[in-house]
Amino acid sequence: MTGGSVRVTIDDVARAAGVSRQTVSRAMNDKGDISEATRRRVLATIEELDYRPSAFARGMRTQRAGTVALVLPDIANPFFPAVARGVFDAAAARGLAVVVHNTDADAGAEAEAGRAIVDAGAAGAIGFFEALDDAALAALGRRVPLVVADRPAPDPSVATVRTDFRTGTRLACEHLASRGHDRLGMLDGAVQNKPERRRAFLEVVGGDADRVVTGPPTVAGGVAALRRLLARHPDVTGVFAFNDLLAIGAVQALRTTGRRAGEQVAVVGYDDITMAALLDPPLTTVHTDKYELGRTLVEVLGRRLDGHPAEHRTLAPRLVVRGSA
Amino acid sequence: MTGGSVRVTIDDVARAAGVSRQTVSRAMNDKGDISEATRRRVLATIEELDYRPSAFARGMRTQRAGTVALVLPDIANPFFPAVARGVFDAAAARGLAVVVHNTDADAGAEAEAGRAIVDAGAAGAIGFFEALDDAALAALGRRVPLVVADRPAPDPSVATVRTDFRTGTRLACEHLASRGHDRLGMLDGAVQNKPERRRAFLEVVGGDADRVVTGPPTVAGGVAALRRLLARHPDVTGVFAFNDLLAIGAVQALRTTGRRAGEQVAVVGYDDITMAALLDPPLTTVHTDKYELGRTLVEVLGRRLDGHPAEHRTLAPRLVVRGSA
DNA sequence: ATGAAAGCGCTAACAA
DNA sequence: TTGTTAGCGCTTTCAT
Numbered sequence: 001m002t003g004g005s006v007r008v009t010i011d012d013v014a015r016a017a018g019v020s021r022q023t024v025s026r027a028m029n030d031k032g033d034i035s036e037a038t039r040r041r042v043l044a045t046i047e048e049l050d051y052r053p054s055a056f057a058r059g060m061r062t063q064r065a066g067t068v069a070l071v072l073p074d075i076a077n078p079f080f081p082a083v084a085r086g087v088f089d090a091a092a093a094r095g096l097a098v099v100v101h102n103t104d105a106d107a108g109a110e111a112e113a114g115r116a117i118v119d120a121g122a123a124g125a126i127g128f129f130e131a132l133d134d135a136a137l138a139a140l141g142r143r144v145p146l147v148v149a150d151r152p153a154p155d156p157s158v159a160t161v162r163t164d165f166r167t168g169t170r171l172a173c174e175h176l177a178s179r180g181h182d183r184l185g186m187l188d189g190a191v192q193n194k195p196e197r198r199r200a201f202l203e204v205v206g207g208d209a210d211r212v213v214t215g216p217p218t219v220a221g222g223v224a225a226l227r228r229l230l231a232r233h234p235d236v237t238g239v240f241a242f243n244d245l246l247a248i249g250a251v252q253a254l255r256t257t258g259r260r261a262g263e264q265v266a267v268v269g270y271d272d273i274t275m276a277a278l279l280d281p282p283l284t285t286v287h288t289d290k291y292e293l294g295r296t297l298v299e300v301l302g303r304r305l306d307g308h309p310a311e312h313r314t315l316a317p318r319l320v321v322r323g324s325a
Numbered sequence: 326m327t328g329g330s331v332r333v334t335i336d337d338v339a340r341a342a343g344v345s346r347q348t349v350s351r352a353m354n355d356k357g358d359i360s361e362a363t364r365r366r367v368l369a370t371i372e373e374l375d376y377r378p379s380a381f382a383r384g385m386r387t388q389r390a391g392t393v394a395l396v397l398p399d400i401a402n403p404f405f406p407a408v409a410r411g412v413f414d415a416a417a418a419r420g421l422a423v424v425v426h427n428t429d430a431d432a433g434a435e436a437e438a439g440r441a442i443v444d445a446g447a448a449g450a451i452g453f454f455e456a457l458d459d460a461a462l463a464a465l466g467r468r469v470p471l472v473v474a475d476r477p478a479p480d481p482s483v484a485t486v487r488t489d490f491r492t493g494t495r496l497a498c499e500h501l502a503s504r505g506h507d508r509l510g511m512l513d514g515a516v517q518n519k520p521e522r523r524r525a526f527l528e529v530v531g532g533d534a535d536r537v538v539t540g541p542p543t544v545a546g547g548v549a550a551l552r553r554l555l556a557r558h559p560d561v562t563g564v565f566a567f568n569d570l571l572a573i574g575a576v577q578a579l580r581t582t583g584r585r586a587g588e589q590v591a592v593v594g595y596d597d598i599t600m601a602a603l604l605d606p607p608l609t610t611v612h613t614d615k616y617e618l619g620r621t622l623v624e625v626l627g628r629r630l631d632g633h634p635a636e637h638r639t640l641a642p643r644l645v646v647r648g649s650a
Numbered sequence: 651a652t653g654a655a656a657g658c659g660c661t662a663a664c665a666a
Numbered sequence: 667t668t669g670t671t672a673g674c675g676c677t678t679t680c681a682t
Binding site for chain 2: 651
């Protein structure tokens with residue numbers, strides 16, 4: 001054998017099948033205007049020669065790669081791997097490869113990701129943009145089919161998939177109330193563009209902004225935030241956290257004061273990350289179906305790629321009651 | 326303004342800078358044979374026109390994209406996001422985009438990922454291949470610069486980065502011994518190509534394979550595996566698990582029998598996923614620096630891309646003693 | 651140090 | 667229904 005490394009091109013297939021290269025192109029791209037017999041013969045030849053079209057050449061003509069971008073703040077934050085898994089599965093089912101851009105919710109990094117996406121000629125993009133302003137996001141949406149997660153559409157061309165934070169928050173607060181907790185506090189995540197949870201909480205507690213303390217949405221942030229909350233309001237018996245990481249930190253901080261979540265003080269988290277069910281006490285939290293969110297993001301993007309107008313979907317959260325509240 | 330959407334090409338830059346297009350190409354690719362003055366002028370023009378070279382056109386010539394592939398079994402398994410984060414950061418520093426392929430450790434999916442990687446003309450690939458045989462892996466390594474993680478090199482051209490499972494296992498077992506546990510059991514993960522932990526454990530316990538039970542490397546798998554182990558060897562007081570997920574399952578299963586890990590029975594996990602430190606009791610486990618593993622994989626791939634021969638690195642694990650053992 | 655020519659592999663537009 | 671023509675934007679010879 002000789003040419004193990006020479007590329008099989010569309011011309012080789014055309015020659016072998018005894019047709020023109022355009023006909024080969026038609027056969028593989030399911031274009032019309034081709035007889036069933038020719039199509040079959042060409043496809044068989046493709047198989048036989050193990051021909052794989054060049055993504056570069058194709059992209060050069062179409063200006064579009066078979067790739068979608070996934071922009072997220074931090075893959076190491078347990079919320080995102082679950083979403084990413086849904087994105088990967090749904091994208092693979094559509095034959096799309098996924099390029100991941102990790103931004104740390106930094107505006108510069110998000111902008112840079114946008115540039116890279118456009119430069120790469122991605123077929124579309126899915127993004128958790130937490131820092132980029134609407135104007136920049138709208139501009140990106142004009143250059144590439146875009147679906148944004150958990151954020152309002154910055155432009156009519158941009159599709160959205162959102163989880164209903166307001167309902168989730170009410171679910172959490174109503175649960176705390178039903179357990180007799182009327183002195184509530186909230187640990188808010190210091191995250192831009194995510195005011196819904198805080199707002200809904202404030203509605204419930206009657207607007208007392210003093211009952212909300214803010215910190216980084218991490219376990220360490222939760223430890224510190226709970227201490228600040230308790231210093232300010234020692235009488236608090238119910239705590240609602242922006243996410244599970246903060247809630248876990250709160251549970252830990254309580255433990256150091258000799259209190260156990262679910263007994264003296266109730267703690268409700270948000271997201272229902274895998275860890276939540278495994279803790280002791282297991283965390284009561286607002287569950288959002290992260291895998292489904294990922295799948296939906298791809299589905300909405302796919303419909304956009306198929307020429308449909310931008311859609312807007314909302315996923316419903318539900319409360320999972322465990323030991324901590 | 327008119328042409329917001331027409332692409333700025335290398336010819337536009339050449340015209341504006343008053344040079345030929347190869348000169349532009351030379352300037353941006355840092356090739357020699359160009360005067361400093363021209364180079365600067367061209368670069369300034371590029372900046373001014375906001376010219377971005379077409380990845381497709383470039384790839385068509387070079388047959389290589391500015392993209393690396395990351396193949397992993399399951400991004401939702403907490404071990405991998407931490408590694409992925411290291412990969413993303415190091416790749417971004419080198420100006421490489423990362424395409425992620427999720428395989429579920431399925432041989433067919435791993436093979437398909439390999440095909441996709443070759444078709445996409447990836448600059449290189451990093452992979453946790455758990456099912457693909459050495460021949461197929463070697464073949465892939467001949468088509469694209471490849472670094473495999475936690476697996477022996479299938480071919481001299483394939484670079485490797487491994488964590489030293491043998492040492493990690495000995496660390497865990499010696500710790501158990503030092504705490505007086507001489508009746509040990511192991512929960513092995515039903516994972517292909519990962520015999521080191523089991524082997525090292527068997528050396529320690531003197532080859533009694535009966536003391537190893539095998540199950541899926543998940544929390545549920547750990548619950549079931551521990552029950553089987555206890556049914557077989559009720560006298561076991563020290564448990565070493567293939568990974569933290571299994572160990573967490575073991576701790577839970579113990580709890581249902583009224584035993585607490587770290588008191589009646591000692592449990593040691595492997596990996597030190599984020600969750601491990603947050604549990605109650607917190608998990609004693611073998612720590613591997615997952616972020617560093619990700620970074621190293623990219624570094625080794627980078628050196629390969631720079632023309633160096635395939636390297637083989639090993640990362641040292643260390644034991645983290647917490648409450649469970 | 652610079653430029654001209656050639657062509658990577660594909661698909662859109664048009665012709666037959 | 668099929669084939670021909672043209673050209674996407676870049677880099678690699680090779681010539682100057």
